Amino acid sequence: MxxxxxxxxxxxxxxxxxxxxxxxxxxxxxxxxxxxxxxxxxxxxxxxxxxxxxxxxxxxxxxxxxxxxxxxxxxxDTKLLNHYKKEMALEKVNTYFTAMGKLGFTKTEALKYLKGDEK
Amino acid sequence: MLVECKNVNKNYGKVKALKNINLEIPEGKIIGLLGPNGSGKTTLIKLINGLLTGEGEIFIKGKSVGPESKKIVAYLPERTYLDMNMTVNEVINYFQDFYDNFDANEAYKLLEKLGINTKDKLTTMSKGTKEKVQLILVMSRKADLYILDEPIGGVDPATRDYILETILTNFQVGASIIISTHLISDVEKILDEIIFIKNGEIYLTGSADELRREKGKSIDEIFREEFKC
Structure with a gap:
């Protein structure tokens, strides 16, 4: 652990x-x-x-x-476990977009980075 | 309330070491008594232990400080009071004679875990090992209150970890532990409550986690700001 x-x-x-x-x-x-x-x-x-x-x-x-x-x-309760897992995943996603926003990227640009097709 | 201090004052000649201390320490908590050198930490501890007398009142489990309260308080002083020419076995016998609530089996168990030979004299041991032996002796008493004065001063980080672990594992339900230190970042994780003491006065008290939340800072950082030289 x-x-x-x-x-x-x-x-x-x-x-x-x-x-x-x-x-x-x-x-x-x-x-x-x-x-x-x-x-x-x-x-x-x-x-x-x-x-x-x-x-x-x-x-x-x-x-x-x-x-x-x-x-x-x-x-x-699997439903509850999934609910919290999703919530935690969304938090991570938000953290990513916020950090990219601070670097001056729009959400669309940040998404491109995520996919690896940034130019 | 486990400990109550009411209007406690202590002067050394003209020097006011403690000024009107009012304090309550509940059961079942680990409390950090934090303050710079010379702030009055050790004086307060010695008053609670009955090693000094001052003005005001101190009650431990409702009793005034005296032989009865000493039975339920286990104290690790900053400076050792043990005869360094004694072997560990001799010290254990000594503790057994002195304290009804001393659990020799517990002490031997902890010493064995550390690989300490109980036939060795204290004087042959390193500073860190001596500190560990003394902590084991104190924590092997089944007390209501443990008072540890600078338990991690002057030892290496691994020894610090060992000392903190020993404190945690021997933290009995219902007992409280007061840890006095100025090495805050090392101990702050295990503290429930903190008492900041400055120039002989209580400067700030509160729950460690609440203070972190309120200020968004570690207790160590809060301390450094409040006590900036």
Whole structure:
């Protein structure tokens, strides 16, 4: 697992992003039981309180669920997984067009670059 | 509340080391006590540990500082108080005699993981290894509050990582850890809350993540700006 955090943004926000990525790319498989908060925190080398907060957020997004005595599990809802994956992909696309815009390219020009037929 | 400081003042002669400190430290948090050299960090820590007396009141789990509070506070001082001619085994026995809540098995387990020979005298060890041994001793106490004064000062980055990992893995549910340091970028990832102290006064307190969000900067950057020389 690849955990990496920048110090200039809230750690819990970055944890949510990382865990979301693990879930939609099925590094954490649908229906898989998650490690305990403590073990996950240790793996990510973050404070267990921060991990707890990130997991609560993922739970409110529906990406994980708690089974009372069993722990936390990754959702099996494929539709939801695809929804978040699409959302994340669109964010990346936006980032690309924004960056190209800063370089002075229109959307059409940026698209040409993407296809590799820029002149 | 785990720790409450009410109107705490401390003077060294005419020098005001702490000015009217009011502070509450909750349970279950890792708190960074951050401030430049000479800002009053160690003085505050020593008051909480009962190694100094000042004006005002300090309560730990509702009790005044004294023998009862010392039982539930594990303290790693900035400078060692151990006899360097002792072997690790001797120090462990010493800790066992001193503290009811010291878990010798835990200490041996952590020392073994590091490949430290417990028959070795402290004096034969490198600075980094000594720091690790002392941290292990402190973290092997089942305390309610751990106070670590500059635990990562003067050690190499790999040792720093080890120290931070040891702090995290031994962070018990319900206990709190106060880490005093001026090496902020190394520790800020694991902090819940921060206390900035400047010229003996509380300058800023808050949640580390909230401060990052508010200012769009790391705690280290915020610190550097606030304390620009």
């Amino acid at each position: 690849n955990w990496h955090f920048e110090n200039d943004r809230p750690i819990y926000v970055q944890l949510v992003e990382t865990l979301k990525l693990f879930i939609v790319t099925k590094k954490f498989k649908p229906g898989q039981r998650l490690l305990s908060v403590r073990d996950l925190a240790f793996e990510a080398k973050v404070n267990p309180n921060t991990m707890q907060r990130a997991l609560a957020e993922l739970e409110s997004m529906g990406l994980i669920y708690t089974e009372r005595t069993n722990g936390k599990f990754v959702t099996k």
